[in-house]
Amino acid sequence: MRIGSYSLPNNLILAPMAGVTDQPFRQLCHKLGAGMTVSEMLSSNPKVWQTDKSMQRMDHSGELGIRSVQIAGSEPELMAQAARINVSQGAQIIDINMGCPAKKVNKKLAGSALMQHPELVEHILTAVVEAVDVPVTLKTRTGWNPNHKNGIEIARIAERCGIQALAVHGRTRACMYKGEAEYNTIRAIKEAISIPVIANGDITSPEQAAHVLKYTGADAIMIGRGAQGNPWIFKQIQHFLEHGEHLQAPPLEEVAHTVVEHVKALHQFYGEYKGVRIARKHVGWYLNERLNGREFRQAFNGIEEAEQQINTLEHYFLSL
Secondary structure, eight states: OEETTEEOSSSEEEOOOTTTOOHHHHHHHHHTTOSEEEOOOEESOGGGTTSHHHHHHTOOTTOOSOEEEEEEOSOHHHHHHHHHHHHHTTOSEEEEEEOOOOHHHHTTTOGGGGGGOHHHHHHHHHHHHHHOSSOEEEEEESOSBTTBOOHHHHHHHHHHHTOSEEEEESSOTTTTTOSOOOOHHHHHHHHHOSSOEEEESSOOSHHHHHHHHHHHOOSEEEESGGGTTOTTHHHHHHHHHHHSSOOOOOOHHHHHHHHHHHHHHHHHHHOHHHHHHHHHHHHHHHTTTSTTHHHHHHHHTTOOOHHHHHHHHHHHHHHO
16 A cells, blocks of 8 residues: 555554654554554644643654554644644644544644535645645544544545545444444445545454455555554464465563563663553553453552563563
8 A cells, every 4th residue: 555655555544643643652552463553633723832741752762664644633734834844843744634523622723623625624624735745634523423424525636636545433423333334334434535445343353344445445454542552463364365364463472571561662762650550551451351461550650660560571471
């Protein structure tokens, strides 16, 4: 699959997720088979660009793979400015967020709220595409609510404005993350436009990935929550697509090494205080279905020191 001048090694993409797809997690998923990873969304409001959170999200130093950075906002010129700033910081692809359903984002007319305003969508896409010399992509939902599915209309606007690839989550904003994703709209969008379409929503297994690709005709799939606690999913899906059989689950030693190294990377990237706290949710996802995982997580969440987190994790895996 190609996005502009960039050729992806495969058609499996890590979805942007606020508070999840930071640099340590992106790098891990890249090493475990993701063809591309997309950063957490960055606000187009310049007033927040100097905060610690924004500075860390804009940090791409030493990052492997194609650097795709997602921006969010509702003012065309600010979005264009945000795109230029992020390209100057190392972004190789700019992704525009029109899929986030969060109230705090939508009340500012950003994220999926923009799908209610096709004219504004066109102004934003045009401004960003004209502002940078790198490919610009777009992530949307199927519409605002089940009675207002205008995903095809937005897709055609995107193609007309020069968007290089379109990712579609198979839910409306009103659906949030409830129920099951539907792929009929994604298939209809793929049939309506000629730019690459990326299917997203409820892809948590190799079988589901193969089904979604075949059913929608999409050029690629985007995996979000399915990668939380299971970054091996990219390698597993790729093996299934190539060979039609399941890849053996990673041995315990590999799981232990991956979890410990991920937590160490979080400590290094964020510093001990913040890194310790962010590590808790990732460890919770990793151990969700493992022996004594719930009891261990309760104890682990009370740890305040980085070194103790590492020692406790190593001891836990040795006990298994």
